[in-house]
Amino acid sequence: MMELDHIAVAGETLEAATEAVEAALGVALQPGGQHDVFHTHNRLLGLADGLYLEAIAANPDAPRPDRPRWFDLDRFSGPPRLTNWICRTGDIDGLLAALPPGVGQTVALARGDLRWRMAVPADGILPFDNRFPALIQWDCAVHPATRLADAGCALRRLVVAHPQARDLAALLAPHLRDARVVFETAQESRLLAEIDTPHGLRSLA
Numbered sequence: 001m002m003e004l005d006h007i008a009v010a011g012e013t014l015e016a017a018t019e020a021v022e023a024a025l026g027v028a029l030q031p032g033g034q035h036d037v038f039h040t041h042n043r044l045l046g047l048a049d050g051l052y053l054e055a056i057a058a059n060p061d062a063p064r065p066d067r068p069r070w071f072d073l074d075r076f077s078g079p080p081r082l083t084n085w086i087c088r089t090g091d092i093d094g095l096l097a098a099l100p101p102g103v104g105q106t107v108a109l110a111r112g113d114l115r116w117r118m119a120v121p122a123d124g125i126l127p128f129d130n131r132f133p134a135l136i137q138w139d140c141a142v143h144p145a146t147r148l149a150d151a152g153c154a155l156r157r158l159v160v161a162h163p164q165a166r167d168l169a170a171l172l173a174p175h176l177r178d179a180r181v182v183f184e185t186a187q188e189s190r191l192l193a194e195i196d197t198p199h200g201l202r203s204l205a
Helices: 014-025 070-075 092-098 165-172
Strands: 003-010 030-035 040-046 052-058 081-088 105-111 114-120 134-138 154-162 181-185 190-197 200-204
Touching (some): 003 154, 014 040, 052 070, 070 081, 092 114, 165 181
Parallel strands (some): 003 052, 081 134, 154 181
Antiparallel strands (some): 040 052, 105 114, 154 190
């Protein structure tokens, strides 16, 4: 089984991604950190129910990684936008075995006392034009969301739009049961997050 863990807003720079999220939601993000292996960095926003949001970008002060960056960040261009959703599981190897090829191979990662494994495709691009959720397994006692301040924000709905949304939904149905995640058939592939904030319902796309 899998559970929704967090959502990611990418930018050409971390500053641009952060500013876009803060302008859209009207709340400030907290410091995040740097990611070895993929050489990215992020800032974070705690959401209700153990979820969080990350603004993420390639780290210009780090060397270029020896493999494609996760979330297809090597090809990212244009304005900041919601690019990925990430689901956690307690058995990432078993889940990968039950899913079609292309979701990725596990990569072990660490920052401070956080330890986790992420399934990352060899080319950095997840199936269904990156609309398939990235898979994560936290191998530590603490979850990042527990360390984030309460900003009064909660995910109301995550819309996953894609021309083959029905096929994607069918693949995930045996593993994910979350009424907040909605699949919509659309010509344009995109994500949309509806988030309750102290300023009312806001959206990120």
